Amino acid sequence: MTQDRKIKIIVAKPGLDGHDRGAKLLARIFAEAGMEVVYTGLRQTPEMIVETALQEDADVVGLSSLSGVHMYFFPRVVELLREKGLDDVLVVGGGIIPKDDIPELKKAGVAEIFGPGTPTAEIVEFIKKNVRTRD
Amino acid sequence: MYDDKELERIRAGKENWEKTTLGKALSKFPERKPIFTSISGMPVERLYTPLDTADLDYEKDLGYPGQYPFTRGVQPTMYRGRFWTMRQYAGFGNARESNARYRYLLEQGQTGLSVAFDLPTQAGYDSDHPLSMGEVGKVGVAIDSLDDMKILFDGIPLDQVTTSMTINAPATVLLAMYLAIAEEQGVPFDKVGGTVQNDILKEIICRGQYIFPPKPSMRLTVDLIDYCFKHVPRWNTISISGYHIREAGSTAAQEMAFTIADGIAYVQACVDRGLAVDSFAPRLSFFFNAFTNVLEEVAKFRAGRRVWARIMKERFGAKDPRSMMMRYHVQTGGVTLTAQQPLNNIVRVALQAYAAALGGCQSLHTNSYDEALCLPTQEAVTVALRTQQIVAEESGATDTIDPLAGSYFVEAMTDKIEAEIEEYIRKIDAMGGTLTAIEQGYIQKEIQDSAYRFQKEIESGERVYVGINKYTMEEPEPTNLLKVDMKVGEIEAEKLKKLRAERDQAQWKAALDRLREVSQSDENVMPAVIEAVKARATIGEICDVWRDVFGEYRPKEFV
Numbered sequence: 001m002t003q004d005r006k007i008k009i010i011v012a013k014p015g016l017d018g019h020d021r022g023a024k025l026l027a028r029i030f031a032e033a034g035m036e037v038v039y040t041g042l043r044q045t046p047e048m049i050v051e052t053a054l055q056e057d058a059d060v061v062g063l064s065s066l067s068g069v070h071m072y073f074f075p076r077v078v079e080l081l082r083e084k085g086l087d088d089v090l091v092v093g094g095g096i097i098p099k100d101d102i103p104e105l106k107k108a109g110v111a112e113i114f115g116p117g118t119p120t121a122e123i124v125e126f127i128k129k130n131v132r133t134r135d
Numbered sequence: 136m137y138d139d140k141e142l143e144r145i146r147a148g149k150e151n152w153e154k155t156t157l158g159k160a161l162s163k164f165p166e167r168k169p170i171f172t173s174i175s176g177m178p179v180e181r182l183y184t185p186l187d188t189a190d191l192d193y194e195k196d197l198g199y200p201g202q203y204p205f206t207r208g209v210q211p212t213m214y215r216g217r218f219w220t221m222r223q224y225a226g227f228g229n230a231r232e233s234n235a236r237y238r239y240l241l242e243q244g245q246t247g248l249s250v251a252f253d254l255p256t257q258a259g260y261d262s263d264h265p266l267s268m269g270e271v272g273k274v275g276v277a278i279d280s281l282d283d284m285k286i287l288f289d290g291i292p293l294d295q296v297t298t299s300m301t302i303n304a305p306a307t308v309l310l311a312m313y314l315a316i317a318e319e320q321g322v323p324f325d326k327v328g329g330t331v332q333n334d335i336l337k338e339i340i341c342r343g344q345y346i347f348p349p350k351p352s353m354r355l356t357v358d359l360i361d362y363c364f365k366h367v368p369r370w371n372t373i374s375i376s377g378y379h380i381r382e383a384g385s386t387a388a389q390e391m392a393f394t395i396a397d398g399i400a401y402v403q404a405c406v407d408r409g410l411a412v413d414s415f416a417p418r419l420s421f422f423f424n425a426f427t428n429v430l431e432e433v434a435k436f437r438a439g440r441r442v443w444a445r446i447m448k449e450r451f452g453a454k455d456p457r458s459m460m461m462r463y464h465v466q467t468g469g470v471t472l473t474a475q476q477p478l479n480n481i482v483r484v485a486l487q488a489y490a491a492a493l494g495g496c497q498s499l500h501t502n503s504y505d506e507a508l509c510l511p512t513q514e515a516v517t518v519a520l521r522t523q524q525i526v527a528e529e530s531g532a533t534d535t536i537d538p539l540a541g542s543y544f545v546e547a548m549t550d551k552i553e554a555e556i557e558e559y560i561r562k563i564d565a566m567g568g569t570l571t572a573i574e575q576g577y578i579q580k581e582i583q584d585s586a587y588r589f590q591k592e593i594e595s596g597e598r599v600y601v602g603i604n605k606y607t608m609e610e611p612e613p614t615n616l617l618k619v620d621m622k623v624g625e626i627e628a629e630k631l632k633k634l635r636a637e638r639d640q641a642q643w644k645a646a647l648d649r650l651r652e653v654s655q656s657d658e659n660v661m662p663a664v665i666e667a668v669k670a671r672a673t674i675g676e677i678c679d680v681w682r683d684v685f686g687e688y689r690p691k692e693f694v
Contacts, residue, residue: 016254016270018343021383021470021586027694028587041692042343043258043266067254068510072269098509098616116474116507117603119594 007131009060012040012049014077017067022094026062026120033124035060046073050080053089059131063110065095075108082109088132094118137185145185173431174598175386176588177551183543191546196441200536202456204444206437206549207537208495209460214533219491220498221523222299224466226251226276227510228623230286233276237291239513243520248291249299249500251275252309257344259305259678262627272623274510275301279631279673284312285319294322298329299374299464299498304346306333307359308674311664314367330371330420330464333359336397336569337376339690340578341383346678349570351685353404355660360405362661364415371420373401374464381424382470384586387435388552390424392559393578395443399560400569402451412451416458425487425494426468432487433539434548436463436494441549442556465491466500472507475602476610480504481518488523492532493539499523509616576693583693631673638671646670647680654684 011027013020020042027039038056040049053061061081063074074093081089093105094114102113111130114123137145171179180187191197198204201211210216223240226233237248252275255267261279262271271277278284288298293316302309310331317327335352338345345352360372377385377394385393398419405415423439425432443461447453467487472480481504488501501519503511511519527533539545563572572578592598599605646667653663667677 015268016258016260016266016344017274018254018338018341019382020341020343024583024694025384025586025590028583029590037694039692039694041690045266067270068273069269096507096509098618099612100616117600120590121594 005134007035007060007127008038008056008058009035009062009127010038010040010049010053010056010058011062011064012044012052012077013042013064014044014046014049014073015065015067015069016043017065017069018042019066019095020064022066023062023064026064026094026123029120029124030062030127033128035127046076046080049077050084050086053081053086054084058089059134060090060092060127063091063093065093065097068096070095070097070105071101074105074110078109090127090131092123092127094123137189142186142189149182149184149186173387174426174428174589175388175431176585177386177388177431177548179544183547185543187543187547188550191550197540203448203459205440205460207540209440209462209497213495213536214492214527215536218527218533219496220247220297221245221520221527222247222249222464222498222500223516223520224249224251224299224301224500225516226253227274227617228272228276229626230276230278230283234287234289234291236513236516237287240516240520241291241296243517244524245520247297247299247498250287250301252300252302253277254344256309256674257302257304259308259346259674259682261631261673261675262624263631264675267624269624271627277623277627278309278312279627279675280634280671281312281315281668282630282634282671284309285316288313288316292322293317293320294326299332299371300329301332303332303335303338303342303344304352304355305674305678306331307355307661307664308668308677310359310363310370311661311668314665315669324367325369327367328369330374331359332376332422333373334376334397334401334422336400336573337379337394339573339688340380340393340397341582342376342379345688345690347681347685348688349573351681352688353400355681356401357404357408357410358659358661360401360415360418361408361410362659363418364410368418370418372415372418374420374422375401376422378422378424378466380582381426381468383582384589385582386585387426387428387431388438388555389559389581389585391435391439391442391552392556393582394421394423395439395446395556396560396563396569396572396578398443399446399450402447403568406451412447412453413455413458416447416451416453417455417460420497421461421463423463423465423496424468425465425491426471427483427486427490429486429490429493430539430542430545431548432490433494434545434552436491436496437537437540437545437549438552438556439463440495442553442560446560462497464498464500465494465496467491467502469502469506472502472504473600473602474507475607477504477508477613479602480507481522484519485522485526488526489530489532492526492530493537495537505613505616508613509618512615512617514615576691579693634671634673642670643672647672647676650677651680651684654681
C-alpha cells in the first residue's frame, strides 16, 4: 500500500437489525486509526453494500449483525463482491455470532469474525495487516 | 433534614475525622485510585453525610408512596401489596413455537406475556418481502396476518393475562389484531389489558425500527392513544423507552433525561390534538434499563419519578395524580452481558433485578445469561425467571417501601441525577423541542459520545469489566445454543400465498381502500385498521398503504 492512500473501509449494517452501537463506535475508532470510513446506516441489502464498496473503491467491508442473519448476509456480500471483480476487498464481520458458525463464514470468504468484547485495537491491527496492497 | 446547629456539629465532626482518623489511614494506605466514578462516569465521593442532603425537604421532595411527587413509589403499599409483574420478553420462530413458550412461562408462574416480534414484523414487511430475507422468525415471532396472531394466543384467555407487545411503527396494526382476537374470544374491550411500545421517537434516536417520517408516525401514535382512551381503557398506550437509549451507550442520567424529553413530546402532541391531559396521561407508561451499579440505578428511578411528576403537574397542568405517576417496566441490561464466562451474567442480572426492585418497578424482565451468544435457551430463560423470583421472595427488598430512601449517598445521587435531567430538558427546550433535537442529531451524538467514552475506559483498563479486561481465562466452546430454523421464512411465505388466494378479495380491497381514505384525512385510523386486519390484510399491505400516503423515513446518519 502506498504511503499517501488511507485504508478505505465501509462499515455496513445488513438487513433490518437496528443495533448500531458497535458499528458506529468502530466507525469512529477506524477514523481515529487513520482510515477513511463510510458508514452506510441501517437496512442495507447485500447489493447496496457491494454497490457502495464499488463506488467508494473500498479496501475493506466491515459487516455488523446482531439479529442472527449473518449466515445469509455475510456470504452473500462476499459472493457479490466476487461477481463484481472485487475479490481483493477484505471482508470482516462482528456482532452476535455463535462460534460454530465461524468456520462456515470463513470458508465462504469472510476473513475474520470479531465477537462481543473484542478489543478494538485488535480489529484495527487485523485490518492493517490483512488489507490488500496497492501499487 | 437537620437544623443549622446540628449541621454545624456534623461539619466539625467530619473535618475532625478527616484530619485525624482518615488522615492517618490515607498516609499509610492510599486509596485504590484518585477519583471514583459510577459506571455512568458520575463522580462518587468517599463518604456521604447529612451535609450532602442538607437541602432536602422531606415532605416536598420525597413525600409518601402513592403521593406526589412519587419519589418513594407510585403505589401506596408497593410490593407489600403484590410483587411487580414478572414478564419475560419472548418469541421466536413461528406463532406455534412462541405460543408453546408462552404457555410454558405461564405454567412456571410468570404473570404477564411480553411478545417479541421478528424484524420484518417490526418494520412492517411481510415474511416474503425481499428485505425479510434471513430475518423471518429470528429475533421474535413472525406475524403477517390475523391468522398468525390467532395461533400465537391460542388457548390464552385475553381477559386473564396482560400482554406487552414490543411494536412501534406498526403498533396500531398489532393492537388491532389483538383486539380482533379478544372479540372472537368474547372478551369486551374494556376487559383487555396490556401495552404496546408505540414509541417511535426512540426508534429514530437509536433502535432503528422506524417506517414513516416522524410527523405521520406521531399521528399514528396519537390515534392509538386517543382510540384506547375511548374504547380500551385498561390498555397502556405507549411505553416510552429509555431501555434502548441506555443500550446504545447513554449514561443513567441521559437515559432518564432523553426518555422524559420523548415523553414531553408525546404529551404535547396529544394536547395539540385537543385531548385533555388527564384523559390520556394515566395510561402512559415507561420502560427502563437496569445496569449492575445498583445504587446509581435506584437513584435514577427515584429522580425520574420526581421529575416526571413535576413536569406533568407544572408544565402540563395535570390534576389527576395518576397522570403524574411514572409507572415503568424494567429490563436488565442486555449490553452488560458478556460472551466471555457467560455464567457470570446470572450474577449481573441478579444485581440488576435487585436494583429494579429497590427502585420500585411495576414489571420486570430479567435477561438470560446466554444472550451475548445467541437467542436464549429454555434453560437460560428459566434461570432468568427464577432470578427475579428469588429477588421477590428471598431478598427482603420487597418487605418495605423504597428501602434506600434516606441513605445520604442515594439521596445525594438522586438530586444530582435530577439536576442533570433538568439541565438536558432545558437544553432540548431551547433547541425547539425533542423532534428538533433528534433532527439535529443532538441526542444521538450525546449517546454516542458516552458509548465511546465507556469503550475507551474499558480498553485502557481504567474501568474493570470481569471476563473482558480482567480475570479473563481460556474457555471451552459454548454448547447448547438455540438456533432458529432457517426454514421459518419459507413456511411463512407458503402460508401467505395461501392467505392471499383464499381471502374474500372484495372485502379485502374495500378495507384497504377505506384505510387509505381515512389515512389521507384527519380521522382516527384505528377502526379502519381493525376492519383491514379482519379482512385478512397483511401487515405489509397495511404498511404499504401508509408508505404510499405518508412516505418512508430515511435518517441522516450522525457518526
